[in-house]
Amino acid sequence: MPKTTIFESILLPRLRNIEPEAQFTLTLPIINSSSGRRYYGKVGTTAEKDQYIGEVESLKAIGSAAPGLAPRVLVHGVAGDPGEDASQDGLGRPYFISEYKGIASLTDEAGATLGKRMATELHAHRSPSGFGFPVPTFCGATRQENGWYETWEDCYSAMIGNLLASLKGKRMFTEMCNKGEEVRIRVIPYLLGSLSVEPVLLHGDLWSGNVGTDQVTGEPVIFDPSSYYGHNEADLAIARIFGGFPRSFFKTYHMHLPKTEPIEQYELRADLYELYHYLNHTVLFGSSYAGSALKKMDRLLRECP
Numbered sequence: 684m685p686k687t688t689i690f691e692s693i694l695l696p697r698l699r700n701i702e703p704e705a706q707f708t709l710t711l712p713i714i715n716s717s718s719g720r721r722y723y724g725k726v727g728t729t730a731e732k733d734q735y736i737g738e739v740e741s742l743k744a745i746g747s748a749a750p751g752l753a754p755r756v757l758v759h760g761v762a763g764d765p766g767e768d769a770s771q772d773g774l775g776r777p778y779f780i781s782e783y784k785g786i787a788s789l790t791d792e793a794g795a796t797l798g799k800r801m802a803t804e805l806h807a808h809r810s811p812s813g814f815g816f817p818v819p820t821f822c823g824a825t826r827q828e829n830g831w832y833e834t835w836e837d838c839y840s841a842m843i844g845n846l847l848a849s850l851k852g853k854r855m856f857t858e859m860c861n862k863g864e865e866v867r868i869r870v871i872p873y874l875l876g877s878l879s880v881e882p883v884l885l886h887g888d889l890w891s892g893n894v895g896t897d898q899v900t901g902e903p904v905i906f907d908p909s910s911y912y913g914h915n916e917a918d919l920a921i922a923r924i925f926g927g928f929p930r931s932f933f934k935t936y937h938m939h940l941p942k943t944e945p946i947e948q949y950e951l952r953a954d955l956y957e958l959y960h961y962l963n964h965t966v967l968f969g970s971s972y973a974g975s976a977l978k979k980m981d982r983l984l985r986e987c988p
Contacts, residue, residue: 697758745805754783850863892927
């Protein structure tokens with residue numbers, strides 16, 4: 684009799700709670716049911732527990748704000764030995780099972796729908812607690828500590844500061860860290876301090892690799908979030924950096940949610956929000972992104988008093 688794998692011992696009992704009469708074939712992360720349904724299942728290591736919790740809480744928040752826009756989480760938790768549920772604070776392997784969506788590239792039509800849904804649903808979903816998020820989330824492998832802040836200025840400054848802290852002490856990044864601190868002291872208060880914005884739910888890592896078109900319905904799908912509540916314009920930053928979004932997305936988005944006043948500072952705010960992702964990519968992948976981060980800093984420091 685074949686030995687039960689750790690994935691089977693954790694995922695199969697939860698799947699049988701969903702479909703008691705079905706048989707399942709695990710070709711992870713995709714799980715096929717004899718009923719014809721398909722699921723997406725993941726099991727992590729103990730060290731990845733916070734990352735799983737952050738992704739699950741992000742998906743749940745998006746599901747509440749914009750039902751169907753992201754895959755729905757069906758079951759999640761932390762499994763101890765031998766696969767029984769442990770407390771979220773206990774030791775064990777994190778897991779979750781969500782609905783599976785076959786996803787293709789974002790089409791022009793789906794891009795327009797995504798722009799509308801983000802503007803009218805996701806970015807209309809306000810936080811009751813301020814700027815931030817209740818648990819840490821991960822943008823790539825970078826841990827975002829989150830917590831709660833009364834102002835967007837303080838929240839975003841803390842986010843940039845977290846990245847700079849990861850680069851400090853490395854000689855090749857001394858200039859970047861010094862200019863980054865100057866951005867925190869001068870630019871962030873200038874551009875964000877007087878903004879009148881609500882803390883709304885963001886995907887947090889909205890690049891073309893995390894969006895697509897449902898192959899069955901033709902509707903847009905977003906996934907792999909690192910959510911927090913912040914200024915809606917910050918969610919558009921990485922979409923601009925790496926492309927892959929049709930013009931219909933941005934056009935429809937701003938048709939339903941106009942640029943924040945003062946509009947004349949929109950491009951500078953865009954540079955500031957893009958800076959976060961250039962810094963994060965420097966943390967994750969090294970000096971190849973440092974030049975782009977420095978160019979953003981130089982422009983911001985030149986244009987802001």
